[in-house]
Amino acid sequence: MTAPLLEVENLVRTFTLPREHLFRPPPVVNALRGVGFTITPGRSLGLVGESGSGKSTLARLAMALDRPTSGTVRLMGHDLFAQPAAKLRTLRRHMQMIFQDPYGSLDPRQKVARIVAEPLEALTGAPKAEREARVREALASVGLGDTALDRYPHEFSGGQRQRIATARALVTRPDLIVADEPVSALDVSVRAQVLNLLRDLQEKFSVTFLMISHDLAVVDYLCDDIVVLKDGLIVESGASAEILRRPQHPYTRELIAAATKRYS
């Protein structure tokens, strides 16, 4: 039995909205209403659900970018919300994130070398030479050469930008990468390239993904386990193949129908 990589327990997150009426309490949104799951190393987990189901809130909590109303998130046994700031920073090298929009998530005024090195500068005191070697290695692993180093994000296509974002996530050699809709902003003919790249990285660097998508086909392509989220609650979870073959919840069946090939 391997030790769990990420343990999410009974996570609740409510947001208070601006007051609509002077004499009534402000409305609240229950984004997550008690969610729990465990990711073990090497078993990527896919989180599916429609917009408003709480997927992205959960991703932000898993990355400790936000604090829950109640519940815990443990990364390799460490409770993320009980750590002093310095300890949390050293834990962050084990987890990185890839965002949906490869146009908005890369600083347009910085060169690729600096963008990819950024997590290293924030997290480790590694010497310059080692940092540079790590950046080259990360870029090479996503299929980009040294010529990319001195260029700016706008010189790259959407698919290549998502490769740069992936290199930035890989540079700390993380154990867990949280990927929030990593291909939904890409051209259809480029999606397969990025999905295949992510799949190769799983094998080559033994990275485990927490992958978030509204598309069950995308999640199934990379993940061993699937969690289906609806209105802030888990309605179904289990091994991908099992869920596809024997979906229990009507909502899961709808998602499967929506992602099934209607041609061929």
Add this chain to the structure above:
Amino acid sequence: MAEVLLSVRNLRVDLPGPGGPLPALRGIDFEIARGGTLGLVGESGSGKSMTALALMGLLPEGAKLSGSIRFEGRELVGLPESALCDLRGNRIAMTFQEPMTALNPVQPIGRQVAESMMLHRGFSRAVAEDEAVRLLDRVGLPDPRRRLASYPYQLSGGQRQRVMIALALGCAPALLIADEPTTALDATIQGQVLALLRELVEERGMALLLISHDLNAVAAAATDVAVMYGGAIVERGPATSVFRAPAHPYAKGLIAALPALEPERLAGAPRARLQAIPGSVPDLAGFGPGCTFADRCAWVIGACRAAPPPLVPVSPGHSAACIRLGDLS
């Protein structure tokens, strides 16, 4: 054979560029029969939205249009703006991808749906509102009478898309152009909107031009398909034939590259690796004079880059623009 409603011949659109005009549409041909549904599939830069804008007479400033668009027997290319205004929203209506930006955010939806009928059909406000309730009910908006006073922000994405469809239906158009009607919607809502479009085509005898990058969406609603790449139609034919036996290397590649759940996978088979198309879509200035797909094609030869390949028949009603079709199969 149903009567031809719309016939597009050698349609070209050139956009002004820094180094001379850039071809956004490279002389495309297609037709839609009365009551027919054509799915226009393509990714960004393929020219599918440019086709819609050309049909609507809404091309951007400086764009040069040539070729022929015959609609209900009338030539639209070269028609004065006033005549186009009469057609637009009346005989040809369009829905847009993101209803939040296409609908007026500061006007209740009832007024927006009623307005076009007052304008085009001369209805009084009361009659137009009754008709709006009927239309909103038809597109499946719950409690439409009460919803007339709702603002777009109070509706969900799927409901907004339905409102926009109701708005487009107001004048009983002969042709509805739906530009990416499902792209902004959740997977499970997409199917409902496509089913609605299909029903409306059936019951109204309206023709539908369905524009989407989503092959699954087009397969769910269209009877005929045209696949676009770089401003050219590379393959077209009956949907079943094109999806089952794609002939053009781009169409073949696109269908193989799409992550979709295969029936075998649903039965428990392991996941097959996706076949990726190498490279990425160039910008408009990056296409040569020949086949637009040449730079990404595994079967490319010198002749492909010399001149645009003509559409050649592969089966009844199904043709592809590739000079190497004989060597592919």
